[in-house]
Amino acid sequence: MTTMATAPAPGFEPPGVADFNLPPVFGEITKPVLLLVFSAIIIFAAFRFTVRKPALVPSKSQFLGESFHGIVRNSIARDMIGAEYLKFVPFLTALFAFLLVNNLFGIIPLIQFPTFSHPGVPYALAGLVWLLYNYLGIKRHGFAGYMRISTWPPDVPWWVRIILTPIEFISNILLRPVTLSLRLFGNMFAGHLLLLLFILGGQYMLFTADSITLKVMAPFAFAMGIVFTFFEAFVQVVQAYIFVMLTASYIGTSLVDHH
Amino acid sequence: MTTTLLAAEELNPLAPHPIEIIVGLIAFLLLFWLLKRTVFPQFEKVYAERVDKIEGGIKRAEEAQEEAYVLRQQYEDQLAGLRAEAARIRDDARAEGQQIKAELRAQAEEEAERIRQRGHEQIAAAREQVARQLRAEIGGISVQLAERLVGRELSAETRRTETIDAFLAELDELAERRETAPAAGGAS
Numbered sequence: 001m002t003t004m005a006t007a008p009a010p011g012f013e014p015p016g017v018a019d020f021n022l023p024p025v026f027g028e029i030t031k032p033v034l035l036l037v038f039s040a041i042i043i044f045a046a047f048r049f050t051v052r053k054p055a056l057v058p059s060k061s062q063f064l065g066e067s068f069h070g071i072v073r074n075s076i077a078r079d080m081i082g083a084e085y086l087k088f089v090p091f092l093t094a095l096f097a098f099l100l101v102n103n104l105f106g107i108i109p110l111i112q113f114p115t116f117s118h119p120g121v122p123y124a125l126a127g128l129v130w131l132l133y134n135y136l137g138i139k140r141h142g143f144a145g146y147m148r149i150s151t152w153p154p155d156v157p158w159w160v161r162i163i164l165t166p167i168e169f170i171s172n173i174l175l176r177p178v179t180l181s182l183r184l185f186g187n188m189f190a191g192h193l194l195l196l197l198f199i200l201g202g203q204y205m206l207f208t209a210d211s212i213t214l215k216v217m218a219p220f221a222f223a224m225g226i227v228f229t230f231f232e233a234f235v236q237v238v239q240a241y242i243f244v245m246l247t248a249s250y251i252g253t254s255l256v257d258h259h
Numbered sequence: 260m261t262t263t264l265l266a267a268e269e270l271n272p273l274a275p276h277p278i279e280i281i282v283g284l285i286a287f288l289l290l291f292w293l294l295k296r297t298v299f300p301q302f303e304k305v306y307a308e309r310v311d312k313i314e315g316g317i318k319r320a321e322e323a324q325e326e327a328y329v330l331r332q333q334y335e336d337q338l339a340g341l342r343a344e345a346a347r348i349r350d351d352a353r354a355e356g357q358q359i360k361a362e363l364r365a366q367a368e369e370e371a372e373r374i375r376q377r378g379h380e381q382i383a384a385a386r387e388q389v390a391r392q393l394r395a396e397i398g399g400i401s402v403q404l405a406e407r408l409v410g411r412e413l414s415a416e417t418r419r420t421e422t423i424d425a426f427l428a429e430l431d432e433l434a435e436r437r438e439t440a441p442a443a444g445g446a447s
Contacts, residue, residue, distance in 0.1 A: 017272045033282045040286040044293055051301040056308055069302045086303075090295035097294075098287050120275030121283035128284070189272060 103236035137254030
């Protein structure tokens with residue numbers, strides 16, 4: 001990249017991994033750390049606000065809070081888990097809110113950094129989910145019973161089992177937390193990178209580059225940045241939803257009755 | 260060497276930052292715990308109340324409807340009973356009226372018959388009386404007439420006729436003075 005800097009203007013350095021390493025704000029505390037704490041505070045404050053005076057006929061804010069809770073409760077937890085879903089609604093709702101707000105930080109002006117483009121918290125949350133669904137499965141069916149549910153699908157000939165059972169074990173027990181966390185991290189990371197590319201590229205074209213053509217083209221880069229901001233908003237919501245949906249699904253399969 | 264290693268390590272986007280894991284987990288678990296304790300029970304309470312309200316309302320409405328149905332049935336039964344009763348009373352009254360009318364007519368006819376009878380009897384009695392009186396009087400009158408005829412000279416036809424005429428006129432006078440049935444008797 002540095003070799004390109006032969007022209008009077010320095011060449012464009014595309015944004016990369018280095019752009020995700022933000023300098024600490026103070027001490028060890030970096031922007032994502034602050035965002036994590038901030039997200040928890042605003043989520044709790046917002047929910048507290050919606051139930052400050054709960055009524056049978058909800059106020060506007062109570063309706064919003066109920067709708068959010070209701071989506072997780074009725075269209076994720078109830079569909080995925082079944083009869084015992086109510087027990088898991090608080091966890092799933094808190095998880096959804098936490099993921100959603102931290103993801104949306106990626107497009108909120110002045111914040112503009114999706115917390116989970118750093119993989120640490122996705123790992124931690126996926127690990128939490130892994131512990132939860134394995135614990136539930138073992139508690140419900142015993143270790144052997146749980147292993148049978150996870151790796152021993154019924155009505156399969158023995159010679160298929162030779163290959164199917166290891167695959168099931170790897171995919172259900174080992175890889176679930178990996179895919180869960182990397183899916184979230186990857187989407188946030190790539191999305192942020194994409195926005196950086198358009199915005200920083202546009203900035204370079206407008207202010208740094210010598211070519212007049214590039215200067216004229218700069219608004220298109222910004223326009224694409226705006227388009228992709230909307231796209232990112234969609235991706236961020238969807239990723240939070242998928243994470244919670246899969247979590248509920250894992251819990252559901254751990255609790256399923258075997259016959 | 261350590262710095263390059265550190266730099267290389269930090270440039271790996273898959274490498275987690277320990278502080279984020281710690282802070283993130285604490286923040287999330289604290290958030291979860293607080294929400295679970297304070298906010299979500301409120302939501303569930305409101306849902307339960309709402310469900311209770313709606314289902315209770317529906318149940319109460321069904322009960323009220325059931326009750327109304329029973330009452331209506333009761334009223335209809337009562338009404339049918341009353342209608343039958345009214346019809347019966349009307350029939351009775353009509354029959355009674357008919358009977359009373361028939362009785363009254365019979366009574367009236369009897370009365371009329373009795374009056375007529377009495378009229379006949381009176382007339383018969385009157386005639387009897389007149390006849391008896393006439394019989395007595397005619398006897399006397401005939402004697403008187405005979406005496407007169409005998410007392411005078413039965414010579415001339417005219418005189419005899421005069422005498423009879425005078426006698427009849429006298430009788431007429433007599434009849435006018437009495438003003439009763441004997442006039443008719445005298446005429447016959």
